[in-house]
Amino acid sequence: MSMRQAMKPAHIARSLGKKRAGGVLILLVFMLFFYGPLLYMLPLAFANKYEYPAIAPTQYGFQWWKYVLDQPNVVEAIVNSFLFAFASTILALIICIPAAYVLARFKFKGRKFIMLLFLIGNAFPKIGMYTSIGIIYYRIGLMGTFLGVLLIHMLGTMMQMIWLPAGAFRSVPRHQEEAARDAGAGPIRTFFHVTLPIAWPGIAVAAMYAFIGSLGESVGTLMVGLPKYRTMMTEMYGVILDFPATAGAVFALIIVIPNIVLLMLMRNYIGGGALAKGFKMS
Amino acid sequence: MANAKLEIIDMTKLYNNGDGVKNINITVEKGELLTLLGPSGCGKTTILRAIGGFNDIQGGDIRIDGNSIIALPPEKRPTAMVFQSYNLWPHMTVYDNMEFGLKLRKVPKAERKARISEMLEMVKMPGVEKKYPGQMSGGQQQRIAIARSLLLRPEVLLLDEPFSALDAKIRQQMREELRKIQTDLNITVVFVTHDQEEAMALSDRVIVMNKGSIEQCGSPAEIYDRPVSRYVADFIGEMNFLQIKGKTLAVRPEYVKVAPGKGGDLDGYVRTVMMLGHYVEMTMDTDYGIVKTFISEDESRAYHKGDPVAMTFSKQFEY
Numbered sequence: 001m002s003m004r005q006a007m008k009p010a011h012i013a014r015s016l017g018k019k020r021a022g023g024v025l026i027l028l029v030f031m032l033f034f035y036g037p038l039l040y041m042l043p044l045a046f047a048n049k050y051e052y053p054a055i056a057p058t059q060y061g062f063q064w065w066k067y068v069l070d071q072p073n074v075v076e077a078i079v080n081s082f083l084f085a086f087a088s089t090i091l092a093l094i095i096c097i098p099a100a101y102v103l104a105r106f107k108f109k110g111r112k113f114i115m116l117l118f119l120i121g122n123a124f125p126k127i128g129m130y131t132s133i134g135i136i137y138y139r140i141g142l143m144g145t146f147l148g149v150l151l152i153h154m155l156g157t158m159m160q161m162i163w164l165p166a167g168a169f170r171s172v173p174r175h176q177e178e179a180a181r182d183a184g185a186g187p188i189r190t191f192f193h194v195t196l197p198i199a200w201p202g203i204a205v206a207a208m209y210a211f212i213g214s215l216g217e218s219v220g221t222l223m224v225g226l227p228k229y230r231t232m233m234t235e236m237y238g239v240i241l242d243f244p245a246t247a248g249a250v251f252a253l254i255i256v257i258p259n260i261v262l263l264m265l266m267r268n269y270i271g272g273g274a275l276a277k278g279f280k281m282s
Numbered sequence: 283m284a285n286a287k288l289e290i291i292d293m294t295k296l297y298n299n300g301d302g303v304k305n306i307n308i309t310v311e312k313g314e315l316l317t318l319l320g321p322s323g324c325g326k327t328t329i330l331r332a333i334g335g336f337n338d339i340q341g342g343d344i345r346i347d348g349n350s351i352i353a354l355p356p357e358k359r360p361t362a363m364v365f366q367s368y369n370l371w372p373h374m375t376v377y378d379n380m381e382f383g384l385k386l387r388k389v390p391k392a393e394r395k396a397r398i399s400e401m402l403e404m405v406k407m408p409g410v411e412k413k414y415p416g417q418m419s420g421g422q423q424q425r426i427a428i429a430r431s432l433l434l435r436p437e438v439l440l441l442d443e444p445f446s447a448l449d450a451k452i453r454q455q456m457r458e459e460l461r462k463i464q465t466d467l468n469i470t471v472v473f474v475t476h477d478q479e480e481a482m483a484l485s486d487r488v489i490v491m492n493k494g495s496i497e498q499c500g501s502p503a504e505i506y507d508r509p510v511s512r513y514v515a516d517f518i519g520e521m522n523f524l525q526i527k528g529k530t531l532a533v534r535p536e537y538v539k540v541a542p543g544k545g546g547d548l549d550g551y552v553r554t555v556m557m558l559g560h561y562v563e564m565t566m567d568t569d570y571g572i573v574k575t576f577i578s579e580d581e582s583r584a585y586h587k588g589d590p591v592a593m594t595f596s597k598q599f600e601y
Contacts, residue, residue: 178363180371181335181356182362183357183382183383184387
């Protein structure tokens, strides 16, 4: 190693300051860890030929895209995925927002316990829960029904849909609500004209999580919905099991697209600043 | 009282922790600015919120123009309240903020517009209709909040420390403007503050509160010149307290006359001489404690630390 090369990291360290350089290094490792697998999907999805000893694909093309898109159920699965995502998000909003408001604004016995209950639902291993849900579903005839799948999707979103909006409601200053009452608005008008709009960024973020969570839900849908209700995620299971990883990468990219579009829309619609506020980052 | 706008009769409001106010009686006349003054936790805000409808009361009555309002929710009461902060709705422009209450009262659009611009003119903030609250300073926001309340032409305007989050200079300016608007419009105002200077400067009448009950009620001059208790004497203005033979003697610094030498009502020695602009503050050590007085710069040249001073009191209180 020449003197010059040996100087280089030291030089970088000096220009950034030693602490800074360490921070940048950690960030780089983190980014690689975080985005590496995602980036790896790109060459994988466009590989026509990719066999063991080669580090990178030997031949690029759209062979697997054509294959995946030619699958008979893909369009139906995409439609179903969005149907469940929209329906479960809207329904969860309708149920959870009043609940979140009550939990945020009223002090009553067992309030913290109820908040905790929503957390517990997420603490259980999902597969165990789905098994017992499956038994109940058979009894009450929800197996293989739209409602059955919808309930499964909502179950996964409950925690965010309660906790995030409750936090958002709590951060609305009481005086702003009282000022609306004072100006002549009843409690309901106050809620819709003042409380809800001010808490909206936090609620929008929760809804986005719910939507993306529903798009990504697979195990429950597989157990409750198949064979009648196929979503992109359940289709992907089949693709991954039966075909090379390349097909899976293609499918993964197809699923990522709506999520990215959604994030962009959210950014434009409610604004980056408000979004950051919803995430409590600002 | 024939002219009573607002009457609070034997009102009691206690919180679960035992704090609150008990057996409060207050009458406010039309066009009067009454201030509830006291340290935090004395119950002044509790009374104000009870008038506005944000506190349920456990006993007594609140009447406006002779009609009881205690059964009404805040939105039905003929009162308007301005809080210390977070009055304006951040997602609405100034215009939307001001229009909200007028819309609810079904005021026609053209009239809404005219009244809003007239009111903005009055609080000296014309042309801010399209701004959002976040784009304005704290003082400007409070002006808009007051303007928004005034627009609804309340029978009684309730102000809960509206200036205490602002810095001293703006606070003083806002005080003067509020007083002017209040006299121009002849509106009845109940004002809450912990700042005795603000209370003195602004009010027709001041109620000094202590631990949930009324300590004294009177004009600023009465409260200053004839404090009924040691608590009021201590809270309002500056006061020397001297413990003499089991009694407490209270003398305001301006009533302490000094002369070099001995043989006054009380003798002492110069402790500090401090120049404070157009006057000089002098403190003296006495057998009963430290006494403060104000003298002119010319007079102050006669005194140095340790010099004997003879004091005479032109006015004093005993508690």
